[in-house]
Amino acid sequence: MATNLETAKPQKFTPLSSFVESSFFTKLSQLKLDEFKLDASKRTLNGFTIHPTKLNKFNDVPLINLDHESFSGTSQDNANVVLEGLIYNVNTIEEFKLIDKQALLREWGEATHASMFENTSLDYRKFNQFYVLSFSDLKKYKFYYWVAYPTFSSKWTATRQNTAKEEYIRLVESHIASEPYTQMLQLIEGELVSNISKKSSHFVFIDTCLSKDKIPGIQLKNYLFFLGHHGFQEVDVLVYRNDGSSFEVHLQVGEPITNNYKVTGWERTGQGKLGPKLADLGLLIDPTQLAEQAVELNLKLMKWRIAPELDLEIIKNQKVLLLGAGTLGSYVARALMGWGVRQITFVDNGRISYSNPVRQPLFSFNDCFSDNGQGQYKAIRAAEALKEIFPGVKARGVNLEVPMIGHSVTDETKDKSNFDTLSSLFDEHDAVFLLMDSRESRWLPTVLGNAKDKIVLNAALGFDSYLVMRHGNQTQKLGCYYCNDVVAPNDSLSDRTLDQMCTVTRPGGALIASSLAVELFVSILQHEDKQNAEHLSKSKFGEVPHQIRGFLNNFQQHKLFAPSYKYCSACSSQVTQKYQEDGWDFVKKCLNDTSYLEEICGLTKVQEEADLASEDLLKDLEIDDEDEEWLS
Amino acid sequence: MGPITNVQFEDYLERFNSDLIESLQLVQTSTQPWSEFRILSNYTKTLPRKYFLCSLKLIGDVDLSITFTVSYDEFYQVPVCNFRVNKYQGEQEQALTNLCEIDCNGHLVKLDSHPIFDTPWFSIHPCETLQVVDEFMGPETGVLEYLKCWFGLYGLPSVFPMLQTRYI
Numbered sequence A: 001m002a003t004n005l006e007t008a009k010p011q012k013f014t015p016l017s018s019f020v021e022s023s024f025f026t027k028l029s030q031l032k033l034d035e036f037k038l039d040a041s042k043r044t045l046n047g048f049t050i051h052p053t054k055l056n057k058f059n060d061v062p063l064i065n066l067d068h069e070s071f072s073g074t075s076q077d078n079a080n081v082v083l084e085g086l087i088y089n090v091n092t093i094e095e096f097k098l099i100d101k102q103a104l105l106r107e108w109g110e111a112t113h114a115s116m117f118e119n120t121s122l123d124y125r126k127f128n129q130f131y132v133l134s135f136s137d138l139k140k141y142k143f144y145y146w147v148a149y150p151t152f153s154s155k156w157t158a159t160r161q162n163t164a165k166e167e168y169i170r171l172v173e174s175h176i177a178s179e180p181y182t183q184m185l186q187l188i189e190g191e192l193v194s195n196i197s198k199k200s201s202h203f204v205f206i207d208t209c210l211s212k213d214k215i216p217g218i219q220l221k222n223y224l225f226f227l228g229h230h231g232f233q234e235v236d237v238l239v240y241r242n243d244g245s246s247f248e249v250h251l252q253v254g255e256p257i258t259n260n261y262k263v264t265g266w267e268r269t270g271q272g273k274l275g276p277k278l279a280d281l282g283l284l285i286d287p288t289q290l291a292e293q294a295v296e297l298n299l300k301l302m303k304w305r306i307a308p309e310l311d312l313e314i315i316k317n318q319k320v321l322l323l324g325a326g327t328l329g330s331y332v333a334r335a336l337m338g339w340g341v342r343q344i345t346f347v348d349n350g351r352i353s354y355s356n357p358v359r360q361p362l363f364s365f366n367d368c369f370s371d372n373g374q375g376q377y378k379a380i381r382a383a384e385a386l387k388e389i390f391p392g393v394k395a396r397g398v399n400l401e402v403p404m405i406g407h408s409v410t411d412e413t414k415d416k417s418n419f420d421t422l423s424s425l426f427d428e429h430d431a432v433f434l435l436m437d438s439r440e441s442r443w444l445p446t447v448l449g450n451a452k453d454k455i456v457l458n459a460a461l462g463f464d465s466y467l468v469m470r471h472g473n474q475t476q477k478l479g480c481y482y483c484n485d486v487v488a489p490n491d492s493l494s495d496r497t498l499d500q501m502c503t504v505t506r507p508g509g510a511l512i513a514s515s516l517a518v519e520l521f522v523s524i525l526q527h528e529d530k531q532n533a534e535h536l537s538k539s540k541f542g543e544v545p546h547q548i549r550g551f552l553n554n555f556q557q558h559k560l561f562a563p564s565y566k567y568c569s570a571c572s573s574q575v576t577q578k579y580q581e582d583g584w585d586f587v588k589k590c591l592n593d594t595s596y597l598e599e600i601c602g603l604t605k606v607q608e609e610a611d612l613a614s615e616d617l618l619k620d621l622e623i624d625d626e627d628e629e630w631l632s
Numbered sequence B: 001m002g003p004i005t006n007v008q009f010e011d012y013l014e015r016f017n018s019d020l021i022e023s024l025q026l027v028q029t030s031t032q033p034w035s036e037f038r039i040l041s042n043y044t045k046t047l048p049r050k051y052f053l054c055s056l057k058l059i060g061d062v063d064l065s066i067t068f069t070v071s072y073d074e075f076y077q078v079p080v081c082n083f084r085v086n087k088y089q090g091e092q093e094q095a096l097t098n099l100c101e102i103d104c105n106g107h108l109v110k111l112d113s114h115p116i117f118d119t120p121w122f123s124i125h126p127c128e129t130l131q132v133v134d135e136f137m138g139p140e141t142g143v144l145e146y147l148k149c150w151f152g153l154y155g156l157p158s159v160f161p162m163l164q165t166r167y168i
Helices: A023-036 A093-098 A101-116 A166-178 A219-229 A287-304 A312-316 A327-338 A378-389 A412-428 A440-451 A507-526 A573-582 A584-592 A594-601 A603-621 A625-631 B006-023 B129-135 B143-154
Strands: A002-010 A017-020 A043-050 A063-066 A080-090 A130-137 A142-152 A156-163 A184-188 A191-193 A202-206 A234-240 A247-253 A263-266 A277-280 A319-323 A343-348 A394-399 A431-434 A455-461 A465-470 A547-551 A556-560 B024-026 B034-046 B050-060 B064-073 B078-089 B092-096 B110-113 B120-123 B163-165
Touching: A017 A142, A017 B034, A023 A080, A023 A130, A023 A142, A043 A130, A043 B034, A063 A080, A063 B034, A080 B034, A093 A130, A101 A130, A101 A142, A101 A219, A101 A263, A142 A219, A166 A184, A166 A191, A166 A202, A166 A234, A184 A219, A202 A219, A219 A234, A219 A247, A287 A312, A287 B110, A312 A507, A319 A327, A319 A412, A319 A440, A327 A343, A327 A378, A327 A431, A327 A455, A327 A507, A343 A378, A343 A412, A378 A394, A412 A440, A412 A584, A431 A440, A431 A507, A440 A455, A440 A573, A440 A584, A455 A507, A465 A507, A507 A547, A573 A584, A573 A594, A584 A594, A594 A603, B006 B024, B006 B034, B006 B050, B006 B064, B006 B143, B024 B034, B034 B064, B078 B129, B078 B143, B129 B143, B143 B163
Parallel strands: A017 A063, A080 A130, A202 A234, A277 B092, A319 A343, A319 A431, A343 A394, A431 A455
Antiparallel strands: A002 A156, A043 A063, A043 A080, A130 A142, A142 A263, A142 A277, A156 A247, A184 A191, A184 A202, A234 A247, A455 A465, A465 A547, A547 A556, B024 B163, B034 B050, B050 B064, B064 B078, B078 B092, B078 B120, B110 B120
């Protein structure tokens, strides 16, 4: 049924939209970094649009889709139609802003125009070329882009609109089903052809959208321009749509089409303005940000079902000081990172030696001879390695010798400075792990940890045994590393053979002990009383034992408890009090003379009492004359 | 009915996609800030594995786009849904990785490598999908019904309850 339009109206077209799927930008950023670099020449691109048989009511505008395949050649299938385009990815945001957009569109339009007028074919590839102007900010992963689809104006007016004839619709559907994709065809004596001739003024446009008000897709504009240029004054265009709303429109050209054509085609924004779009994909492409989120998300999975009340924030916010950046220190740091601890400081004064990398997972072969052949400082390199593993960690290395009891002060300026640094480090951190390779180096940290009420975890290795323990404090009287000793710790390194000085241990023991130390630390943090937790108490996350001792010869492990010893050389109240009163002077005296420490803590008195008790016992056991007779 | 095969999935994907988008609705509640949604793009591709991608824009106080894909996981033998969410500020679209700021079940998902694009997308993990969907299946249930049921349980509505399907 024909509808005579009351007044002839200029033919309208539904403008095109672009949909850029985010993987397009990921691919663009990879190519820019690895291939394009500073080369900003224009590159071919493939887009695709949905096949006209697959359009649905939501396809109310023609669409060009771009995705990760767009740079490598989008595969054609029966659901989509491939479109050819170009991308011009400029190097700076200034260039993107200042480039003459009108001139650029003109240049692109001329290219499309030349392509269209190569011959008389209505090949859709020549009429559908699109262009993308873009700038990729690869620091912030922001992508500025603007899509253009050059079109050429010709003044066609619609004078009549008819419902499409059924026989033509069947003809078009048969053609679509059996022939390769076409967009515009000429109907000549019941046949559809794609090379125009003057034999007929009847055309078929297979619409690219199902706009509600029967306004055909913008692509028709270029075909009409082409027809006008080839001398067609009046045409009937059957606009085919797969939803039964096909129609036929009678069009007349208003004025002759010359070579002085006007090009339009920059895509308008959602608000109908002319301007670029910006996709900010920083959070999805920036590897550092991705690592941050992935680490957190992985931990959060524990909260889904297994441990909903797990407090991850307290773990994340811990500042942890690792005294020792060797085997134990390396493994403890990795396990802490696994738990999401972000602030880790290493203290060590050694350099990496050739025996280290196989046991110490933060070091590699090159670290053994870098720094002019001396090997890197362990603490410094360990911190760097942590950041290489996970850039989100705030790792710091302090090259420092922890003053050791039994090793006399020979350079007071240096030792005092080391003491002050260590003391400040304790103040700056929430928890301290004692992971050194000698017994005497743990004394001062034990004193400091107690005096400053820090969480102190201690891991130590024997040849095939390990000890993991948490130290007590003045509130919770759990024994420290020294509580079972009846003498003050002394120099254990001098006059020892190599096998006595080095950590000669079964290698797996360090992994086990390190992991247990970190897991115990996490359990303490989950307990409402933290380091004041009683050793038999539990949190929702489980137990918080005092000591864990394990043996690799028989693969046994035990939880033990030993209360603090009131005459302990490291954690007794006398030592804590004396340290708090005299600070470095007290420490210096202890370093120089362990008998002074034994005097302060009471071990001397204990020894004297033990000697007296021993004498008394011997007196009791003395044999008198009567017994002698009996014995004989 | 047991698992559906990848061949069955691919055979029914286009039909499922078209039924799905025809039936997708925005549930109006007093708390959710969106008044309508628009489909930005919707297509099926074969690369060589078949998937569909649909992007929709939620329009309201803060405009959002949710782009999701449906593909088949051969290990779990079930369909999988992956999605990304962008927030609009004028013409700027910003990808979100923290769904806390949207009223949705963001805790059900994690960023994971997309099965086809190999880039980070939110993923509704397919573990247990097979057993759970099977609970709702009878011996005669067809593949299309299976896919619709799966989508309700493990597709977009499981994370974004304001988006529901009302099949006719």
